[in-house]
Amino acid sequence: MRRVAITGAGTINALGHDVPSTLEAMRExxxxxxPLDIRDIxxxxxxxxxxxxxxxxSARFTRSQLALHDRFTQFALIAAEEAVDQSGLSFESELALRxxxxxxxSGGGLSTIDDSYRAVYAEGKNRVHPFVVPRLMGNAAASAVSMAHGLRGPTFTAASACASSNHAMGLAFQMVRSGLADVMLAGGSEAMLCFGGLKAWEGLRVMSPDACRPFSATRNGMVQGEGAxxxxxxxxxxxxxxxxxILAEVAGFGMSADAGDLVAPSVDGAERAMRGALADAGLDxxxxGYVNAHGTGTAANDRTECAAVAAAFGNHAGRLMVSSTKSMHGHAIxxxxxxxxxxxxxxxxxGVVPPTIGWEAPDPDCPLxxxxxxxxEAKVAACLxxxxxxxxxxxxxxxxAA
Known part of the structure; x- marks a missing residue:
């Protein structure tokens, strides 16, 4: 089994259009x-x-590119370009094949879907753009990134709702570790902030109208975000x-299925995934020192996750730092x-652990x-x-830590 290094990172999200600006925002x-700026708000x-x-x-892409790329694909291309530039890699000949x-x-080209449905059902049009399918398909971003950088090895999309990115990165890690590939670009992208996407989430009645306050007794729901x-x-x-x-080492990966409720989280399932990651990494x-929490700001998630952390880490749970950056950039699904x-x-x-902002009052069910x-500021040698x-x-x- 080979060790796996992270040698490049790229992003665009609500906190910044690149990694330095995002990390600065997290530190601050x-x-x-x-307030959202979208149609029919x-x-x-x-x-x-x-x-x-x-x-x-239009400043990032040509008209012909925009005809093919939904917003979620654009985000992925921007993030991938930054990551590859930082890595210093050039994908040629044998490396491209490996x-x-x-x-x-999770949602694919939801803006494209939303606009197309609007055109057909609300405006009565009988024709849509010829590239609607390649724009909305869930693998559009992965395919576009492979084409942009000439990557000819394993390429696909992982779709598991809010765990999609972690599943994608975990699988990429396993491919490099096992020798199936030498380099993998891994991560995720989402752009659900359109009328149809938000209206669907409203139906779940888990959304906050004012702020995301994970682990705070005053929380009232999640806030959706976007980015890659x-x-x-x-x-x-x-x-x-x-x-x-080398920015960090990817050391282990754990995954599990609750095999229970479609929307209610499980302490056991979350605990088993954390224990699995620890075991895979050979970590006690x-x-x-730090756990980046799923931390959505809903009572069901926060309390379940805190109980799972306590179960997985035992007496050490009280010494862990556990924060949710969704409080800053929203839940990008x-x-x-x-x-x-x-x-x-x-x-x-x-050595900087980002905070859980918006926290107002302790919840006795979240004693972390x-x-x-x-x-x-803290020295952290390993994290989940x-x-x-x-x-x-x-x-x-x-x-x-590298």
């Missing part, structure tokens, strides 16, 4: 959630979100041999785990150190990143 505890009862602001698609892409995504993050996972020895900067619980992996890199590489409201999805699907990554 800045909130990227605010007046017909929504929830009018806030973690929207990517100041983004001009490199691929696995991205997480992509990482370069590379064989450790290969990265060292070429003198690459007391070696972990299929892309959220990838964006949150940046918080782990911040902790491992920079949730790093409330302000980032914390949690993702728990509707459908009872859990995926947890374990990372070590």
């Amino acid at each position: 505890g800045r909130c990227g959630i605010g 007046d017909r929504l009862s929830v009018q806030i979100g973690g929207q990517v602001r100041g983004y001009d698609e 490199s691929g892409v696995i991205l997480g995504n 993050a992509v990482f370069v996972f590379e064989d450790w020895d290969r990265a060292q041999a070429r003198g690459a900067e 619980p007391d070696e972990v 299929g892309g959220t785990g990838a964006i949150e992996l940046l918080a782990c890199i911040s902790a491992l590489r920079d 150190d949730v790093v409330p409201n302000a980032a914390r 990143s949690n993702a728990f999805a509707f459908g009872g699907l859990n995926a947890v990554l374990a990372l070590r």
Whole structure:
């Protein structure tokens, strides 16, 4: 089994259009959630979100590219370009054949779907754009990234709702570790902030109208976000041999299924995924200093996750730092785990643990150190990143400092 290094990172999300600006915002505890600027916002009862602001698609892509790329694909391409640039890799000849892409995504080209349904049903049109299918398909982003960088190895999309990114990154990690690939681009992308996407989530009655406050007794629901993050996972020895900067080591991966309720989370399922990641990484619980929580800001998730952390870490749980950056950038659904992996890199590489902002009052059912409201400087040698999805699907990554 080979060790796996992260040698590049890229992102665009509500906190920033690249990694440096995102990490700066996380350190400052800045909130990227605010009033949404989308069509028909007046017909929504929830009018806030973690929207990517100041983004001009025409400045990034040509007209012919925009005809093919939904917003979620655009985000993935932007993040992947930054990650590849940082890695210093050039995918030519043999390396191209041994490199691929696995991205997480839940909704596909939802803006394209929304616009097309509107055109056909509301406006009575009988024809839609000829590229609707390639724009909306869930694998559009992964395929576009492979084409942009000439990656000819394993390439596909993992779709498991809010665990999509972690499943994608976990599978990419396993491919590099096993020798099936030398380099994999992995992460996720989502762009659900359109009328249809938000209206569907409203129906679940789990959305907050004002803020995301994970683990706070005053929380009242989740807030949706959007964006992407992509990482370069590379064989450790290969990265060292070429003198690459290693941001962190991907050390283990655990996943489980609750096999219970479609929407209610399970303490047992989350605990087993965390224990699986620890075992896969060869980590003792007391070696972990930080857990990036799924932390959606719903009572069901927060209390279940805290109970699962307590069960998985035992007496060490009280010494763990456990924060949710969804409080800052919102819940980016299929892309959220990838964006949150940046918080782990911040902790491992920079010694800065991002906070859970918006925290107002303790919840006796969440008796953990949730790093409330302000980032914390701390030496972290290992961490976990949690993702728990509707459908009872859990995926947890374990990372070590390089």
